[in-house]
Amino acid sequence: MAKRSLLNWIALFAFLIGGATRPVLADEEYSLEESPTNGLVYRVSAEVDVRGKLQTTASKEKTLDLDLAVEASFDYRERRLPGAGRDAEALRSLRQYRQAQAAITVNKNRSFSSLSNADTMIVAHGNRPGITFYQPSEFLTRNELELLQMPGDALAVLGLLPQTKVEVGQKWTVETWAAQMLTGTEALLKSDVSCELDYVRNNTAKVRIQGSVEGAIQGATTKIELSGYYLFDTDRNYLRSVELKQTEKRGVGAVSPGMDVVATVKIDRSPTTDAGQVTQAATEKIPLEPKAEELQLLLQLPWNASVSHSRDWHVFQRTQHLTVLRLVKGGSLIAQCNLSPLAERNDNQPIRESEFRELVKKGLGDRLKSIVSSHAVPTDSETKLLRIVAKGESQKIDMTWHYYLATAQGRQMLFFVAFESDLKEQLDEADLKLVKTLRMQKPKLIPASGEK
Incomplete structure (x- = not known):
């Protein structure tokens, strides 16, 4: 009995000594x-x-x-x-x-x-x-x-x-x-x-x-x-x-x-x-x-320009002369927007509306059925916007195309937006909101040889 009592006391003593570091009881x-x-x-x-x-x-x-x-x-x-x-x-x-x-x-x-x-x-x-x-x-x-x-x-x-x-x-x-x-x-x-x-x-x-x-x-x-x-x-x-x-x-x-x-x-x-x-x-x-507006994202373009856009727009492709954005809502692809600068012409004159219409017709080719409208878009900046809406068919799907010609700082830039005609409501003029944020800076001057 004495031996058993001693063992019990040793066990109890060890339990009390370890109480500061042991895990607590499960019922706490x-x-x-x-x-x-x-x-x-x-x-x-x-x-x-x-x-x-x-x-x-x-x-x-x-x-x-x-x-x-x-x-x-x-x-x-x-x-x-x-x-x-x-x-x-x-x-x-x-x-x-x-x-x-x-x-x-x-x-x-x-x-x-x-x-x-x-x-x-x-x-x-x-x-x-x-x-x-x-x-x-x-x-x-x-x-x-x-x-x-x-x-x-x-x-x-x-x-x-x-x-x-x-x-x-x-x-x-x-x-x-x-x-x-x-x-x-x-x-x-x-x-x-x-x-x-x-x-x-x-x-x-x-x-x-x-x-x-x-x-x-x-x-x-x-x-x-x-x-x-x-x-x-x-x-x-x-x-x-x-x-x-x-x-x-x-x-x-x-x-x-x-x-x-x-x-x-x-x-x-x-x-x-x-x-x-x-x-x-x-x-x-x-x-x-x-x-x-705090949720807008800034996109710097390689040709000294920038746009801000909603988070539904995602960069899909980027090169020195082309940026491709895709609009995704609720996991579904709604539209694609191609952004690219236009090269300066030899006569240093901007592209006129009639020339722009011909470029659209040539670009769409057999897919084009009609040009629905062509008009200037008012903006709150010095950028001038010309918009052409075209309709047609691609791979047996009714399509709508929005072309925007932006002119500012003596430069021009093209926005080409494509979407299935049935998705116009989901687009909800997201492309127009994007284009209106365009800011084009003056081209960076490269000093002539020997200049500093």
Whole structure:
């Protein structure tokens, strides 16, 4: 009896000694909730690594596989903003990016992407199809937007926190809006993502993430597998770190390649006393909803011109003398717009309306049935616009073509917009809105030999 009693005391003593570091008992409940109004500023650093294959369409029957590697890093200050609604719209923040850059290698061809300005202020606004990023002071470019939309954003991970208190070992199903927002899936077909409170130790809760999402992104079908975990500080009540693995298989879309990739994300997040530009006063200037013009994207054209456009327009092709945009709404291709500069003529005279009509007729050839209208379009700039609307048929499909001739700074530029006639309502004059934003700068003068 004495020996058995001694063993019991040893076991009890070991249990008590280990109490400071052991996982807590499973029947204790914990609240894993981060308040958006706690006044904290967070310093966030993230590393994203993507490896796999891109698939592009080589012909109607074949796709071409390209090796892909992306290494991205981010460093920013962040302060939560009041919610603009429920669920995804409750997650908003103001960020000051100190660093956002990526090295992208496709079949040994290496390129780089980064934010154009240091200490860029960005609003991250939660939406079910993904986080909407915008810059309050000026337009982002498409490349900058896609850089910010890297997988596993910490703001989206906040959507995985449980809505009620949970016990160690307890699982919960992630709301569909949260899984959709985390993966940036525009059209959700199926969501099966769950979390489990693994342990709580030293004021740290570890939550495992597991599951899958199926849907569509930019009209291309996608299937995404998720696995990983996040750590939550139960003393100060904030999300501290994330490690996430995201495997995605996506089909080829109208404006994007297919992919078979694995992305790994590592995020560290901690309160800081250095608020930088992310002050309380700065957050009070951010409206609950972004203005439509703040969501416009800037596109610099290679021939010293620029346009701004809605996010439904996507760059499909770029060369020195041609830029092709495609308009996608709800995953469907609506229209294509070709932008190109017109070479100066020997007589230095701009193309006249009658000449423009002949160019349209020649370009469309047998496809043309009629020219519906030809008229000048008023603008709020010095740019003069001439618009020709033509109708016809291509591959037995009724088509409409909008031609725009823009003249400014002694230069001319052509916009050629093509769409199926039945899609006129969906187009909703998006092409006209695009063309009216055109800004053409004076040609850069090249000094003569010997001049400085």
